[in-house]
Amino acid sequence: xxxxxxxxxxxxxxxxxxxxxxxxxxxxxxxxxxxxxxxxxxxxxxxxxxxxxxxxxxxxxxxxxxxxxxxxxxxxxxxxxxxxxxxxxxxxxxxxxxxxxxxxxxxxxxxxxxxxxxxxxxxxxxxxxxxxxxxxxxxxxxxxxxxxxxxxxxxxxxxxxxxxxxxxxxxxxxxxxxxxxxxxxxxxxxxxxxxxxxxxxxxxxxxxxxxxxxxxxxxxxxxxxxxxxxxxxxxxxxxxxxxxxxxxxxxxxx
Numbered sequence: 001x002x003x004x005x006x007x008x009x010x011x012x013x014x015x016x017x018x019x020x021x022x023x024x025x026x027x028x029x030x031x032x033x034x035x036x037x038x039x040x041x042x043x044x045x046x047x048x049x050x051x052x053x054x055x056x057x058x059x060x061x062x063x064x065x066x067x068x069x070x071x072x073x074x075x076x077x078x079x080x081x082x083x084x085x086x087x088x089x090x091x092x093x094x095x096x097x098x099x100x101x102x103x104x105x106x107x108x109x110x111x112x113x114x115x116x117x118x119x120x121x122x123x124x125x126x127x128x129x130x131x132x133x134x135x136x137x138x139x140x141x142x143x144x145x146x147x148x149x150x151x152x153x154x155x156x157x158x159x160x161x162x163x164x165x166x167x168x169x170x171x172x173x174x175x176x177x178x179x180x181x182x183x184x185x186x187x188x189x190x191x192x193x194x195x196x197x198x199x200x201x202x203x204x205x206x207x208x209x210x211x212x213x214x215x216x217x218x219x220x221x222x223x224x225x226x227x228x229x230x231x232x233x234x235x236x237x238x239x240x241x242x243x244x245x246x247x248x249x250x251x252x253x254x
Contacts, residue, residue, distance in 0.1 A: 021184025022103060022132055025248045027053055029130045033098035035059040037122065039087040039115060040105025042066070044073030047080040061097075063087065088114035092122045099123075101130040104246075107160045108207075116169040120253065127253045129175065132183050135247050137162045142243040145208050148227070149220035152208040166249045175251030183248035192228050192238035200240065 026046060030036055032055050041047055041062030050060055060080040064070050067084065074082050085091045087102070088111040100119045102109075109115045119129045134141065136156045146153040161169075167178040195201075201224065203209050203217060212220070231238035 017186065017188070019184065021182075022246060023049060025132065025181075025183040026050070026101065026103070026130070029101065029128065029248075029250065030057065030099050031055070033057050033127075035097045035099075036061070037090075037092070037097045037100040037119075038062045039090070039100065039102045039119070040064055040108060041073055041080075041082070042069045042105070044075075044077035044080065044082070046101075046103050047073065047077035051077060051079055057098075061092075063090065086110070088118055090115075090118040090122055094121050095124045097122050097124065098127050099130070100127070101132070103132040104134075106131050106133050106166070107156075112161055112166075113169045113172070116166070116175075117173045120170075120173045120175060123253045125253055129170065129251050131166055131249045132246055133163075133249075134160055134244060135163050136160055140245060142241065144224075144240040144242065145206070148224045149209065149212060149216060151212055151216045151220075155211055156208060163247050163249050167251070170249070170251035174253070176254045178249070178251040180247050180249045182245055184246045186242055186244045186246065188242040189239045190242075192224075192231075192240050195240045 026049065030050055030053070034057055036050060036057045036059070038047055038061070041064050044062055047060055047062045050056060060077070061083060062070075062073055062077065062080050063083045063085050064073070065084065065086060070082050070084055073080070083091065087105075087109045100123060106112055106115070116129070123129065134156065136153060137160070163180040167180060170178045190200075199205055201209065201221065203212075209217065228238040
């Protein structure tokens with residue numbers, strides 16, 4: 001996934017989707033922590049959110065591999081320390097953070113267990129690690145992208161770990177009280193024409209579409225347009241339907 005190529009369009013998702021559940025989860029998790037690390041911080045959206053809270057941390061650090069994303073993060077979250085690096089080899093000393101988190105980023109990490117272990121090493125006693133992500137393994141999610149681009153679901157099941165695996169990775173490196181809750185249930189129906197005009201099906205709109213082959217993307221777009229034509233001919237308003245769950249998995253340092 002080349003995030004340098006999609007950095008300019010990445011934040012469109014925050015304009016058209018409601019992430020209030022993720023915001024509440026992150027706010028409660030950070031609490032009154034003094035030092036917080038976000039791995040896979042991207043454009044800095046969540047760093048800026050934390051900075052805007054009444055009890056914002058004294059020290060906030062964002063880490064990512066994409067230079068283009070980090071340039072945006074420095075502008076969006078100017079008070080955070082922005083670092084380029086890999087999540088599996090965190091360039092920080094031991095026990096220097098109270099909280100570490102990643103939101104919709106774990107599936108991009110090359111070595112996910114290595115990140116969990118690295119996060120454990122940089123957390124102080126009483127510290128915590130939070131991941132927020134989809135879990136496409138349980139056949140619970142319904143998404144127009146999966147309907148029109150079935151290869152996207154196959155790819156997601158290969159790159160997203162199940163929450164059970166995340167909890168086990170946490171336990172393996174010494175995290176305690178590991179548990180998973182629902183951070184947000186995203187249920188949305190939008191006019192297909194409006195959504196498409198806003199770029200919902202652009203290749204850069206989401207990694208699910210970016211990772212498709214040219215052929216798979218073209219086939220999916222043809223399927224989507226045909227569905228719109230059929231719905232319109234029936235006198236229906238064509239819609240794009242989303243019913244996804246984002247899961248929060250947390251582990252604590254004893």
